[in-house]
Amino acid sequence: MGKPKLQIIVLFQNLGDKQTYYARDPAPPLSGILIAGLTPPIVEVELLHEMVRPIDYNTDADFIALSFMDFCAPHAYEVAKKFRKLGKIVVAGGKYPSTFPNEVIPHMDSVVIGEAEPVWVQVVEDMVKGKLKKVYKAPFAPPLDNIPPPRYDLVEPDYAVPVVTEATRGCKYTCSFCQLTIQSVPYRCRPIEDVIQDLTATSQLPFHKRKMAMLYDNNLGGDRGYAKELLKEIAKLKLWGLGTQFSFDCLHDDEFVDLLSKASCGMTFIGLESLSEPSLLSVHKRQNRVAEYQELFEKLKQRRILTFTGLMLALDEDTPAYYQNLPANLNKIDPSTILLSIAIPIPGTPFHKTAESEGRIFDKDLSHYEGDHLVFTPKRVSPNDVFKAFRKINRIFYSWKNILKRWWRFILGYSGEDDILNLVFRTLFISYIYFKLSIFQRDHAKQKVYPRFDSD
Ligand code: SF4
Known part of the structure; x- marks a missing residue:
């Protein structure tokens, strides 16, 4: 049996399926490739930037990690709902979930509060073992030493x-x-x-x-x-x-x-x-x-x-x-x-x-x-x-x-x-x-x- 698969999705749409807009920005956001770089090799990692391509709900990924800005929060809840209905485990993190965890937690299987580096390996290990906690809280303002390089190899060629x-x-x-x-x-x-x-x-x-x-x-x-x-x-x-x-x-x-x-x-x-x-x-x-x-x-x-x-x-x-x-x-x-x-x-x-x-x-x-x-x-x-x-x-x-x-x-x-x-x-x-x-x-x-x- 192969490794379980984690798909990291950086959300971008905010106005519903009828008003999608693909930005074709020259450079990707940092969050997705940073999280991919932190992810231990016990899972296979995929990355999708919604800025350049739509979400594929037919993915064979077992786990979904959502990264989103404030204005995408309502969209994130819809996306999480669809994936959870399909039996996927959905985790969210980033500035908005960290600022308003009580609002985000009911929509997700797990939420990471704070800067992900000190806790992300634990989140992935727990996910794989089936022991995911509802909330992971990172220490406040952790030191920024030894952060692994972002996974540039996963970035879509559009960028x-x-x-x-x-x-x-x-x-x-x-x-x-x-x-x-x-x-x-x-x-x-x-x-x-x-x-x-x-x-x-x-x-x-x-x-x-x-x-x-x-x-x-x-x-x-x-x-x-x-x-x-x-x-x-x-x-x-x-x-x-x-x-x-x-x-x-x-x-x-x-x-x-x-x-x-x-x-x-x-x-x-x-x-x-x-x-x-x-x-x-x-x-x-x-x-x-x-x-x-x-x-x-x-x-x-x-x-x-x-x-x-x-x-x-x-x-x-x-x-x-x-x-x-x-x-x-x-x-x-x-x-x-x-x-x-x-x-x-x-x-x-x-x-x-x-x-x-x-x-x-x-x-x-x-x-x-x-x-x-x-x-x-x-x-x-x-x-x-x-x-x-x-x-x-x-x-x-x-x-x-x-x-x-x-x-x-x-x-x-x-x-x-x-x-x-x-x-x-x-x-x-x-x-x-x-x-x-x-x-x-x-x-x-x-x-x-x-x-x-x-x-x-
Ligand atoms: S607080 Fe700093 S980062 Fe934020 S807008 Fe002002 S100068 Fe820019």
């Missing part, structure tokens, strides 16, 4: 950049909408050699997929000294491209930005959230300064690093005049790509608590908490102002004319010195990333599910 990992967990800031504020955990760094081991555990991938990687930290620059040492080691790997995430204030540190460039960083995600100072203050994002956006983004452009920028609408101090001027102001700051969303009052965050106490949350259907629906009453703009601004900004920012203009400005903004071969290669490579990201965001924005009452 252009399968090599994703993280070097740190946590963030020192307390933006009121951020999921990290639900339960504050200390900022922790992984041993640098472990991160390098992850980035090089890629022998089963095609050559070109080994040369690109993403670090999914919430804030890579939370401990700048650590980040610099890590970037020096990554530089030795001679990657073609590295993606990172860090808070805006890190851009003040020229050495950090230089080291990003030396580590072949070609794209970085930065949560600007707003171009309005009052709106930033309303969500306690004090580390961002609107007046510095243009100048500090220029530093990245000069080093040929693309900016992927989170922007939220419906923040408490947003006004119709702010939305009116936003496309032109964005053009001045010149981010390479934007991820526009409607603010989400994630349950458990200070933002949610305030909106709830003011009686402003009118939609409690969690499946709408993905950034494409408005679920609360904004303070100074109407819902229609928000939807109109959402469409208008996406339409203008992602018009082909503007995509090409930004690309040209980006190419001209480079001030480094390269030999001609390297210059041509980097230009082609970064252009590939830029167009891939822009087209993905353009299509994603177009296909978003808008609320019913959007009338424009």
